[in-house]
Amino acid sequence: MTKGDLIACVLAGCFVFVGCAQEREKTPLHEQVVAKHKVDLPERPDFDSVLSKSAPKKDGILSTWWLVHNQKDYLDKEVHVRGVITSVSEDCPLYTGPRKRVRKSRHDEADEEASTRKCRGLSVVIDSPEHSNKLVEVIGYHPFYHPHLKPGMTLDVTGKYVLFGNDAFSTFIAYRNGLIVASELHGMGVDRTGYFTTNMTEISNMIAKGELLGMRK
Numbered sequence: 446m447t448k449g450d451l452i453a454c455v456l457a458g459c460f461v462f463v464g465c466a467q468e469r470e471k472t473p474l475h476e477q478v479v480a481k482h483k484v485d486l487p488e489r490p491d492f493d494s495v496l497s498k499s500a501p502k503k504d505g506i507l508s509t510w511w512l513v514h515n516q517k518d519y520l521d522k523e524v525h526v527r528g529v530i531t532s533v534s535e536d537c538p539l540y541t542g543p544r545k546r547v548r549k550s551r552h553d554e555a556d557e558e559a560s561t562r563k564c565r566g567l568s569v570v571i572d573s574p575e576h577s578n579k580l581v582e583v584i585g586y587h588p589f590y591h592p593h594l595k596p597g598m599t600l601d602v603t604g605k606y607v608l609f610g611n612d613a614f615s616t617f618i619a620y621r622n623g624l625i626v627a628s629e630l631h632g633m634g635v636d637r638t639g640y641f642t643t644n645m646t647e648i649s650n651m652i653a654k655g656e657l658l659g660m661r662k
Contacts, residue, residue, distance in 0.1 A: 528571030537564025
């Protein structure tokens with residue numbers, strides 16, 4: 446290749462480069478397309494309001510929403526939680542009501558024990574009053590309370606917050622949200638006759654007389 450041919454090639458390359466650059470300049474940029482119909486997007490959720498409602502109160506009572514969202518801070522610790530009962534496990538009158546003192550044979554006692562053993566997995570599920578769908582299961586309370594616990598009732602409970610619990614009769618395993626093994630149900634009481642009350646004066650009298658049934662250990 447001669448010197449003249451080399452110069453010609455360089456010039457040709459320059460012309461091609463300039464031509465490409467000019468072509469790019471002519472290419473129109475993307476324009477913003479305005480929607481023909483107005484799109485109404487939902488407002489930003491008010492997370493601050495939810496946090497404020499669900500945060501622990503001055504008395505230290507937690508909601509299930511706060512408990513679950515801060516699980517690592519409360520696991521294996523005593524907690525005080527207030528929630529609304531959403532479901533109650535099946536009742537078993539042989540176990541959840543006072544037993545009549547009737548003389549029974551050993552065979553009858555064995556049959557009754559086998560029947561009631563199946564009923565000992567008593568529990569209720571609670572949610573925050575705001576219905577946050579952060580459900581927590583409560584177990585371990587005295588069986589005489591169970592027939593009186595109904596969906597929609599407010600449950601004020603103190604107990605240990607765990608991921609699973611063994612109450613010596615059956616093993617409870619909770620998926621994700623955990624369990625509360627109750628040590629006290631506040632604002633309600635029951636005695637050995639099965640009498641249940643939410644009247645604080647009656648509860649105080651039960652305590653004074655030693656008639657208030659505590660939680661099952």
